[in-house]
Amino acid sequence: MPDSADPRAPQGRPARREPLPFSPPDIGQAEIDEVVDSLRSGWITTGHKVKRFEADFAAYVGCPHAVALNSATAGLFLGLKALGIGPGDEVITTPYTFAATINVILHAGATPVLADVRREDFNIDPAAVAAAVTPRTRAVIPVHFAGRPCDMDAIGALAARHGLAVVEDAAHAIGAEHRGRRIGTLSALTVFSLHAVKNVTTAEGGMVCTADQGLADRIRVMALHGMNKDAWKRFATGGTWRYDIVELGYKHNMTDLQAAIGIHQLAKVERFRERRLAIVRRYRAGLGDLPQLTLPGDTADGRHAWHLFPVLLDPDRLAVDRDRFIGLLAERNITANVHYIAAHLFSYYRDVHGYQPGDFPVAEWLSDREVTLPLYTRLTDDDVDDVIAAVRGIITANTR
Ligand SMILES: Cc1ncc(COP(=O)(O)O)c(C=O)c1O
Structure with a gap:
C-alpha cells in the first residue's frame, strides 16, 4: 500500500496469515561483512573496532567520552560504582x-x-523525586521511557540543589534530545542499551557517555578486572605484557564482533529514526480517532527517539482487559508486549523490599492499561496496516 493511502478502514482487510514478530533487528550486509572481517582478522575480542565504535558514538552524541560495555546493565552498575555509591x-x-x-x-x-x-x-515525576530525597540520597536515575526525554531541567536543578549525581538510563533514548541538547550530554553519566531490540544494536551491549575523564577511566578499569591496561594495548605491537590490578574489577567489556555490528548500525541511526517516525505517524492516522485508546504523545520541547509505541486502553470503554486484548491480537497474528509491569508489583521487590500494591498509583494505573504495539524499521506500511486493522477490529467487537 503506498504511503499516501488511508490506513484506516479495516473492514474487508484479510486477516494476517504470517505472525508479525515484536521487534526483530535490522541487520544489513555491512554489519555482516564487518563481523566476517573481524572473524577472519584474528582479533575477535575488545580491540580497534571497539575503539572506533566508541569514537563514532561519542561524535554522534556529542560527548567527550564513550565507553563500550557488554550491556547497559553493566554501564549503570559500573557508573554507580565509579561514583562511589x-x-x-x-x-x-x-x-x-x-x-x-x-x-x-x-x-x-x-x-x-x-x-x-x-x-x-x-516518566519520573520531578515532584515525586523531590519528595523522596533524604540525607542519604546520592543519585537519581531517570529513565527516558520509550525514548521520550524526562524533564531533565527539573531533575538537573533538583540534583544540583541536593548535590546528587544524575545517571541517565537512556536504554531507549539514542538520538533523543532535550531542549536542543542530545541525551548523553546532560548529566554526569548516561547509559545507552545496544540490546537486540533497541534502536541501534550490537546484539548485546551498552555505551556509557560522560564528559568526565576520571569516570570514563574508572569504568574502563572496572570493566576489565581492575586491570590498569586493556588487552588491546597489552597485545598491540609495541605494547608490554606487564599490568597491575589496581582495584577489584568485573568483566563487562564489549567485543570487536559486537562493535563490528554497532559501527554500521550507528551509521544508520538517523535513517532508522525517520522510519520509526513514519510508522508512528501511520499509527496516529489509523488509530487516532478511537476514544478507547490513548496514543503516546510527542515531546513538547525535544526529540523523541521512538523506541516504543505504548498505547493505553480505557477499561471503562472496553469489555476486555489488557491481557485479553493482547491475546486477541495474537489470535490475529500480531505480537504485542507490555512495558512495563510496575516494578513494585513483582514478587521479589514486594517480598524482599517490602513494596505493596498501591505504593506508586500512577505507575500502577499505567501498568494495568499499557499495550506496546510493534515499532521497528523493518515493519512495512502493509504490516502497520495489519496492526491497525487488528486493533480496530478488536475494539469494534469489544466496545462497551
Ligand atoms: C529501561 C531499561 N534499562 C536498562 C535496560 C538494560 O539494558 P541491557 O539489556 O543492555 O543491559 C533495559 C533493557 O531492556 C531497559 O529497557
Whole structure:
C-alpha cells in the first residue's frame, strides 16, 4: 500500500496469515561483512573496532567520552560504582522501568528509592523525586521511557540543589534530545542499551557517555578486572605484557564482533529514526480517532527517539482487559508486549523490599492499561496496516 493511502478502514482487510514478530533487528550486509572481517582478522575480542565504535558514538552524541560495555546493565552498575555509591546510600529511580535499572542499585549495595511517574509521559515525576530525597540520597536515575526525554531541567536543578549525581538510563533514548541538547550530554553519566531490540544494536551491549575523564577511566578499569591496561594495548605491537590490578574489577567489556555490528548500525541511526517516525505517524492516522485508546504523545520541547509505541486502553470503554486484548491480537497474528509491569508489583521487590500494591498509583494505573504495539524499521506500511486493522477490529467487537 503506498504511503499516501488511508490506513484506516479495516473492514474487508484479510486477516494476517504470517505472525508479525515484536521487534526483530535490522541487520544489513555491512554489519555482516564487518563481523566476517573481524572473524577472519584474528582479533575477535575488545580491540580497534571497539575503539572506533566508541569514537563514532561519542561524535554522534556529542560527548567527550564513550565507553563500550557488554550491556547497559553493566554501564549503570559500573557508573554507580565509579561514583562511589554503595551501602548506606539511596538512589532514586522510577518503578516504571525494566528490572535492570533497580537491580544495579541493589548490586552496588545501595538502596533503591522509587518515585512515581507522570501519566502524560510515563516518566519520573520531578515532584515525586523531590519528595523522596533524604540525607542519604546520592543519585537519581531517570529513565527516558520509550525514548521520550524526562524533564531533565527539573531533575538537573533538583540534583544540583541536593548535590546528587544524575545517571541517565537512556536504554531507549539514542538520538533523543532535550531542549536542543542530545541525551548523553546532560548529566554526569548516561547509559545507552545496544540490546537486540533497541534502536541501534550490537546484539548485546551498552555505551556509557560522560564528559568526565576520571569516570570514563574508572569504568574502563572496572570493566576489565581492575586491570590498569586493556588487552588491546597489552597485545598491540609495541605494547608490554606487564599490568597491575589496581582495584577489584568485573568483566563487562564489549567485543570487536559486537562493535563490528554497532559501527554500521550507528551509521544508520538517523535513517532508522525517520522510519520509526513514519510508522508512528501511520499509527496516529489509523488509530487516532478511537476514544478507547490513548496514543503516546510527542515531546513538547525535544526529540523523541521512538523506541516504543505504548498505547493505553480505557477499561471503562472496553469489555476486555489488557491481557485479553493482547491475546486477541495474537489470535490475529500480531505480537504485542507490555512495558512495563510496575516494578513494585513483582514478587521479589514486594517480598524482599517490602513494596505493596498501591505504593506508586500512577505507575500502577499505567501498568494495568499499557499495550506496546510493534515499532521497528523493518515493519512495512502493509504490516502497520495489519496492526491497525487488528486493533480496530478488536475494539469494534469489544466496545462497551
Ligand atoms: C529501561 C531499561 N534499562 C536498562 C535496560 C538494560 O539494558 P541491557 O539489556 O543492555 O543491559 C533495559 C533493557 O531492556 C531497559 O529497557
